[in-house]
Amino acid sequence: MNSEDVQFPGYVDFPLRVRYAETDQMRVAYYASYLVWFEVGRSEFCRSRGFTYDEMEREKETYFMVVESFCRYRAPLRYDMEFIVRTRLSECHTRLIKFAYELRDCSQSVVYADGFTKHLVVNGEGRPARMPAKYYTLLSGR
Numbered sequence: 303m304n305s306e307d308v309q310f311p312g313y314v315d316f317p318l319r320v321r322y323a324e325t326d327q328m329r330v331a332y333y334a335s336y337l338v339w340f341e342v343g344r345s346e347f348c349r350s351r352g353f354t355y356d357e358m359e360r361e362k363e364t365y366f367m368v369v370e371s372f373c374r375y376r377a378p379l380r381y382d383m384e385f386i387v388r389t390r391l392s393e394c395h396t397r398l399i400k401f402a403y404e405l406r407d408c409s410q411s412v413v414y415a416d417g418f419t420k421h422l423v424v425n426g427e428g429r430p431a432r433m434p435a436k437y438y439t440l441l442s443g444r
Contacts, residue, residue, distance in 0.1 A: 312443075313390035316346040317408070320383050331379040336415050337371060340403045343389035344419065347401065351440045362434045363426035366399060373417035384408050394442040396432045397423050 324335040345355060358364050379385060386406045393400035399421045405414040425431040433441070 313388050314343070314347045314350045315386045315388050316343055317384060317386055318342065320379050320381055320385070322381055325381045329381040331381075333373075333375065336373045336375070336405065336417070337419075339387050339405060340371070340373070340389075340401070340417065340419055343387035343403055344401050346387075347389040347391070348441065351443070353437060353440050358434075358437050362437070364431060364434055364437065365424050365426075365428075366421035367424045367428070368419055369422045370420040371417065372419075373415055375415050377412055377414045379405065379414050385414060386410075391441065392418065393420075394438070396438060397430055399423065399433075399441070 318339060320331050320335075322329075324331055324338075326332050348355060348358075355366070384407075386408060388404040388406055390402050391399070392402040400418055401421075402416070402418045404416045406412065407414070423431050423433045
């Protein structure tokens, strides 16, 4: 069975609001802001699983290096709009992790964007490493 067939437990929703600094001159969210919001969702997902990046980095010198990112823009987000970043784990191996994201309006009826990030697990020297068992278990829910 490959990881694409595995269902990981749940998703995490985290509310945000578009700040003025995240918009262009027309008050539309700047395209790079979406990747920052993905990172917020990823951090909150990990926190909901019982750990923070900082804890994992300090305790085990283990890091999630972004090796691929994708964002499909479906509808514009504008200054001061509230939205939810929905994050779920879509792949989890001891060396490679993939998170999937949706940016939705608070009523869940509009998807503003969706995408993913893939992360290579690396050690403090930036070399590929295995995720410590504790964090693999917390992250994957297995």
